[in-house]
Amino acid sequence: MSLSLEIREQVRQRARRACEFCGVSEVDVGGLLTIDHFHPQSKGGSDDLDNLIYCCVRCNQYKQDYWPTCEADPMLWNPRQGNTSGNFVELEDGRVVGISSCGEFTILRLRLNRAPLVEYRMRRRQQAEQTRLLQRYRDLVALLTQANGQLSDLLLEQQQLLQEQRDLLRFLLEQQE
Ligand SMILES: [Zn+2]
Numbered sequence: 380m381s382l383s384l385e386i387r388e389q390v391r392q393r394a395r396r397a398c399e400f401c402g403v404s405e406v407d408v409g410g411l412l413t414i415d416h417f418h419p420q421s422k423g424g425s426d427d428l429d430n431l432i433y434c435c436v437r438c439n440q441y442k443q444d445y446w447p448t449c450e451a452d453p454m455l456w457n458p459r460q461g462n463t464s465g466n467f468v469e470l471e472d473g474r475v476v477g478i479s480s481c482g483e484f485t486i487l488r489l490r491l492n493r494a495p496l497v498e499y500r501m502r503r504r505q506q507a508e509q510t511r512l513l514q515r516y517r518d519l520v521a522l523l524t525q526a527n528g529q530l531s532d533l534l535l536e537q538q539q540l541l542q543e544q545r546d547l548l549r550f551l552l553e554q555q556e
Contacts, residue, residue: 394433399458419444453484473501
């Protein structure tokens, strides 16, 4: 049975319009993503919201209708059951490594280290770094502006003191005459 528009929209919004497996968003790919049945319909999976994953075309394609058939078969990571921590770690070079057998299997099955995805993560890291540097630059400019203001106040105070000293000196000289 096909999913209603309402359900599709619910799944889409819940995922914040990004692939729940790899993180690329509709904006990144320039279009809607797909809806995947985590437990495939062909293997008895239901249309329950809990079984629906918002998913990019590539992840969906690589996942296909995978479902373990015996105890020894590895399980895919299920985004419905928590975040990636405990299963994957992202490295500085943009690759992800599995830190659990489920994580390792998911990376292999969904090709989560495919070249464009690694590049995407690198770009995202660079953007985050640029944002951080820009914020630091803004903070520094604000500090310098503040210091400049304080310096002006000090100069003004110094000028006033000098003027007072001059007045005093003049007064003393007048007294002596
Ligand atoms: Zn994906």
